[in-house]
Amino acid sequence: MATIIQVAELAGVSKATVSRVLSGSQLVAEETKLRVDHAIKQLGYRPNPAARALKSNRTNLIGVVIPTIESPFFGPFIGGVHAMLANTDFSLLFAGASVSPQSERRAVQSLIDRQCDGLILFLDFQVNPSELQDIDRYQDRMVMVGPNPSTFCNHQLSVDNLYGGYLAAKHLLQKGHRKIIFLSGEPHFDDARQRMQGCERALAEFGLSKKDIVIKFGPYSEEWGYEAGRDLLQKHKDCTAVLAGDDEIAAGVYTACRELGLQVGEDISVMGYDDMFFARHLYPSLTTIAQPMEEMGNQAASAIMDLIYQVDTIGRSTLLRPKLIERQSVKSLI
Amino acid sequence: MATIIQVAELAGVSKATVSRVLSGSQLVAEETKLRVDHAIKQLGYRPNPAARALKSNRTNLIGVVIPTIESPFFGPFIGGVHAMLANTDFSLLFAGASVSPQSERRAVQSLIDRQCDGLILFLDFQVNPSELQDIDRYQDRMVMVGPNPSTFCNHQLSVDNLYGGYLAAKHLLQKGHRKIIFLSGEPHFDDARQRMQGCERALAEFGLSKKDIVIKFGPYSEEWGYEAGRDLLQKHKDCTAVLAGDDEIAAGVYTACRELGLQVGEDISVMGYDDMFFARHLYPSLTTIAQPMEEMGNQAASAIMDLIYQVDTIGRSTLLRPKLIERQSVKSLI
DNA sequence: AAACTTCCTGTAACCGTTCACAAGGGTAAT
DNA sequence: ATTACCCTTGTGAACGGTTACAGGAAGTTT
Structure with a gap:
């Protein structure tokens, strides 16, 4: 592996000059720059990132934590982050967690210990900043993604669950449905509660209230949906x-309908939420609300870069709008 | 951020001694070790990975390339790798590609440039080693995952597609099916060809040959399946x-069946391959062949660690066995 | 012609580790 | 008492970059 010194020798300059060429600083004569560039190419020189990081305190690493990588939910998110980073010289350091506060804490800590330049944290649990060594150094270089607002980070990114709930309910109402069963997620989850609120707002627009529909709470699972x-x-x-x-719950409802001899999209309409991978493969394909996961990844990445480059150090929280994906599981009654 | 020097001062020793304690070398008196440990804890000292890497030429980074992170296929794989790395001090440096040889090359190169200790490459295309700067340093520190065998790496990990094809075909044959339509992937893909071979072997066991079934080749897509x-x-x-x-093709077949008034699992049996996320959500749920992606991730990670620790430098290629997942899309004729 | 700029380049310190080597003190052997 | 050896610790030179500072060579001003 060629070092900067060998490049310098070959080009007949000092290593400082090579470094200047590398950093694109303009204080170097055109003719010299050419010679250095040529030497770099000739030797196939690649800067040593460790040496760089040591001296400059910049690793060019973005750390990403997600709750579980196994879930197909997060692929597009990571993809969005990755795509945004593709043409920069940042690399993506990945730390998965596995549905426990401890493992989330460990994941975050490992990224801090690696001295990432920025952190993108998609967490299921509330991490207690006091349990994290040196987290304070990241106050302005992290963005928190997901439904749970955090107090110790002023850069928040989440989807507007209220709006999503509103969209879903309004769609059913617009299609003429009035007698609706709402199989909500557990109300101690922020997202479930917000969707519920959105639903109420839609009901209100149609002169209805929570009391006019049937509501039951349960886990986000197919079994419970069934x-x-x-x-x-x-x-x-x-x-x-x-x-x-x-959508998991919706899938369970499909099974229930089949058992009861009810044809989805015909005898009964079903509205999902999340546009999971299988939603379009259900039969009939499921009308649902898509969370813009890839978009979120993009936004998270570009936010973190803004923060690193200090483009904008004002705390902000961004809400992304989910989208209605109309398929075939909702029948129009009008 | 505390440095090793501050720890040394607090403990009243030299930085060399602290370093020795850190590396768990036994040449340090018990009493001293205790004092150092205490100082480390007190200061919340974390070793600087850049300095370490610079001096020791070890980054403790494992680089992983996968074709696309968006596909739900690779979540479990990454998860498997990650799980294996969880209790080590390796971190996972991620580089996605996006279905083009160039982007795969760039992804690999970025990991090399980062000086990862080991590389796990899941590639769709053949990368030409001569196009990769310094790839030769990784000859014995990389494992190639996936169907395409590579000449310049002697550590290969793939699923036994031949066996999978065999399993799938045999299952249908055992259930009494003789008149079979085989909608194969394009024969220029290694995996498609191998599955076909496995299928032939199963046919042979039942005294049949390729000529006795209907074969058509096409892309792995729902549209074509339809x-x-x-x-x-x-x-x-x-x-x-x-x-x-x-399974994509299978999903397309489901649609075709519905259109033709054929009930899957009753009038016609359908066998998938890959056990994609939606397979169990199709109706009726799809009998298919599961690739052990998570297991592959595990194996890849532990192989790379063996290589790094030089536990075993003999080139080897491992074949993992896929598994039949029996659901409801195949009817028994006997 | 001296003094002052401007532009370019080199010198050297520093970042935080690791590790080869040296050295000190203690014990055992001669 | 001298020598030899072991156990433990310290010293200092790397590792490969970045960057503040200094300095030399032109060109410009007085």
């Missing part, structure tokens, strides 16, 4: 639509 | 089963 769906669809035969807290 | 499925199912009404090159 059980709750079967149960409530039997009890409330007049209902024409199910608003599911997420 | 078109080819509709076309061939109409032409060959006596066929009882479709063997799809992958």
Whole structure:
């Protein structure tokens, strides 16, 4: 591996000059620059990132934590981050967590210890800053992604769950549905609560309230969707639509409907949430709300770069708008 | 940020001694070790990875390239790698590619430039080693994952596509199917070709050959699965089963079946390949072959660590066995 | 012609580790 | 007492860059 000294010798200059050429500083004569560039190419010289980092305190590393990489949910997010970083000289240091506060803490700590220049944290739990060594150095070089607002970070990025809930409910209402079953996620999750609020707002626009629909809370799981769906669809035969807290629940509802001899998109309308990978593969394909995960990744990455380059050090929190994906599981009653 | 010198001063020793304590070398008196440990804790000292890397030529970074992170396929793989690395002090440096030879080359190069200790390369294309600066230094510190064997790396990890093809075909044959439509991936892909071979072997076991089934080649896509499925199912009404090159194709076949009024799992059996995320969400849920992606990630990670620690420098290539996932899309004729 | 700029380049200190080597003190052997 | 050896610790030179500072060579001003 060629070093800067060998480049300097070959070009007949000092290593300082080579360094200046490398950093694109303009205080170097055109003719010299050419000679250095040529030497670099000839030797196939690549700067040693460790040496750089040591001296300059910049690693050009962006650390990313996500709750679980296994979930197909986060692929597009990472992809969005990665795409944004592609033409920069930042690299992506990845730390997954695995659904426990400790593992999230460890993941974050490992990135801090690596001296990343910036941190993108997509966390399921609240991390306690006092448990993290040297986290304070990152106050202005991190963005928190996800539904849980954090107090110790002033750069927040999340999807507007309220708006999403509103979109979902309004879509059903606009299609003429009035008797609706809402299978919501557990209300102690911020996102579930917000979707619920959005739903209420849509109801209000149509002169209705929470009391006019059937609501049940449960985990984001297919099993629960199946059980709750079967149960409530039997009890409330007049209902024409199910608003599911997420696509997993919706998938469970599909199964329940098949069991009850109800044809989705015909006898009963189903609305999902999240546009998970399988949503378009269900039959009939599921109308749902898409979270702009890739867009979020983009935004997170560009925000972090702004922060690193200090383009803009004012704290801000960005809300991204989810989108209605209309497929075939919702029938128009009008 | 505390440095080793401050730790040394606080403990009343030299930095060399601190370094020795850190590296767990035994040439340090118990009493001294205690004092140093205490100082480390008190200062919250974290070794500077850049300085370490500079001096020791070890970054403790494992670089991973995958074709696309967006695909849900690779989440479990990365997860497997990550899980294996979790209790070591290696970190995972991630570089995605985006379905082009150039972007794969760039991704690999960026990891080399970062001086990773080891490389895990999951590539779609053949990279030409001569196009990669300093790749030769990685000859014995990389593992190639995926169907395409490479000549310049002697540590290969892939799934046994031949066995998978065999498994899939045998399953249909065992269930009594004889008139089969095989919607294979393009034969210029190694994996498609191998699956085909496995299929032939299964046919042979039942006294049949390629000529006894209907074969068509096409891209791994739902669209093609739909078109080819509709076309061939109409032409060959006596066929009882479709063997799809992958789950996407199978999903397309489902659509074709619905259009033709054929009930999957009843009138026609469908076998997938890959156990993609949506496979269990199709209706009826798809019987398919699961690639052990997470297991592959595990193996890749532990192989790379063996290589780094030189546990075993003999080139080897490992074949992992895919698994049959029996669901409801294949009917037994016997 | 001296003094002052401007432009370019070199010198050398420094970043925080690791590690080869030297050295000190203690114990055992001669 | 001298020598030899072990155990533990310290000294100082790397590693490969960056950058403040100094300095030399032109060109410009007085």
